[in-house]
Amino acid sequence: MHSTKPNLRDLVIAASVLLLALFLLLFPLLSRGEGKTVVLTYGDKTETYLLSESRTLEITSNGIHLTVKIEGGEVWVEDADCPDLVCLHSGKISKSGDVILCVPAGLRIQVIGGDNDVDFVAG
Amino acid sequence: MSISWRDNRVRRLTLDAAALALAMGLSYLEFLLPIAAVVPLPGFRLGLANLVVMLAFYLLSPLDAAIVSALRILLSGLLFGSAVSLYFSALGGLCSYLVLLLLYCIRAKCSFVGVSILSASAHNAGQIIAAMTLYGALVARSYLPYLLLASIFYGGALGFLCNLLFARLSKMEEGRV
Incomplete structure (x- = not known):
């Protein structure tokens, strides 16, 4: 039923999957807005802070200690002793929808816009 | 096109078993490869055994392919994998x-x-x-674009191989391999 020689339809399929992948990559970047609140989720705790109020947070989750700083309308991971340090190198986030994750610690830092009716999916 | 098995149950059983063994061998190979370094999602697997499932689908029958696929997932999940990888494998295999x-x-x-x-x-x-049901929607979703990109390449390579194999194997019936 299928041919056994690669043909044009294969290319069409490959191209479509490629486009889908690129779209999924770019979509989060396109739907960003101004951020207002920072939500930290770890273990079964959820903490919410305003982006406008500067503070330094010390979080311990899954035995990993992290220092999260909120300042100048941005939030980032200042220090962490997790094995991969991806969170540390994630940079600073400030737009709604932006997320920093520390998978070993099970920590999620997300910025959400104040009037957004879109909730982040719990989990 | 397909190897006739209707009249010969033993032959069908043997072919299914051979396909299952081959699929499990490929599954074991996956287990040896260090893909955790590339995709740090615990329980993620490549689908090398898909080659066997595709061939079985058209050389034998869709039902045989389903059986081989299901049994392969179950057995290799029990033998080489964890409960998590079994779960990943099952959903992946189903889709x-x-x-x-x-x-x-x-x-x-x-x-x-x-x-x-x-x-x-x-x-x-x-x-x-x-992964989304286990680790949360956001963590898992962020991997999807990269996995899709990867699937174009290894899926394409596997498919190319499948083309060659199918062309040869479908002549097996006529004794012209």
């Missing part, structure tokens, strides 16, 4: 098989390259869905 079935029903004219890319993508999508 992958559904895509194979769909392509069969619409009589898609693409070669196995296209079939393989789509079923590999479906396999990854299934694994992402599994």
Whole structure:
């Protein structure tokens, strides 16, 4: 039923999957807005802070200690002793929808816009 | 096109068993490869055994392919994997098989390259869905674009191989291999 020689339809399929992948990559970047609140989720705790109020947070989750700083309308991971340090190198986030994750610690830092009716999916 | 098994139960059993063994061998190979370094999602697997499932689907029958696929997932999950990888594998395998079935029903004219890319993508999508239920929607979803990109390449390569194998094996019936 299928041919056994690669043909044009294969290319069409490959191209479509490629486009889908690129779209999924770019979509989060396109739907960003101004951020207002920072939500930290770890273990079964959820903490919410305003982006406008500067503070330094010390979080311990899954035995990993992290220092999260909120300042100048941005939030980032200042220090962490997790094995991969991806969170540390994630940079600073400030737009709604932006997320920093520390998978070993099970920590999620997300910025959400104040009037957004879109909730982040719990989990 | 397909090797007739209707009249010969033993032959069918033997061919299914051989396909299952081959699929499990490929599954074990996956277990040896350090893909955790590339994709740090615990429980993620490549779908090398999909080659056998695709071949079985068209050389034997869709039902045989389903049986081989299901048994392979169960057995290799029990032998080489963890409960998590079994779960990932199951959802991935299910989605992958559904895509194979769909392509069969619409009589898609693409070669196995296209079939393989789509079923590999479906396999990854299934694994992402599994990951989403375990680790949360956001963590898992962020991997999806990269997995899709990867599936184009390894799906394509596997499909190309499948093309060659199918062309040869379908002549087996006529004794011309």
